[in-house]
Amino acid sequence: MNRDEIKGVWERFCGKNDFRLNPDEEHVEMVIDGLLENEKACGLKLCPCRLRDGSRERDLQLICPCNFKAQDTWRTKGQCWCGLFVKK
Numbered sequence: 001m002n003r004d005e006i007k008g009v010w011e012r013f014c015g016k017n018d019f020r021l022n023p024d025e026e027h028v029e030m031v032i033d034g035l036l037e038n039e040k041a042c043g044l045k046l047c048p049c050r051l052r053d054g055s056r057e058r059d060l061q062l063i064c065p066c067n068f069k070a071q072d073t074w075r076t077k078g079q080c081w082c083g084l085f086v087k088k
């Protein structure tokens with residue numbers, strides 16, 4: 001999957017929900033960079049902002065998009081941990 005395809009998947013994921021991609025294009029591109037590096041390193045599109053502990057269970061929690069509405073940053077800042085998805 002290339003950069004545009006990844007972004008397209010995320011945009012469709014946002015759909016009519018109460019969140020959208022961060023309007024800061026540079027920030028989104030930076031997250032894509034990290035995600036692609038993780039994919040190259042371990043074969044999974046993992047969150048670039050959080051640490052793995054080597055367990056399969058943890059890896060599954062870090063696949064992007066994650067369950068970001070459960071994160072404190074969603075409640076306090078209105079965004080996922082990496083700031084990729086933000087409240088409308």
Ligand code: SF4
Pocket residue numbers: 031046047048049062063064065066067068080081082083084085
């Ligand atoms: S915190 Fe944001 S960028 Fe990281 S996996 Fe979750 S949705 Fe993706």
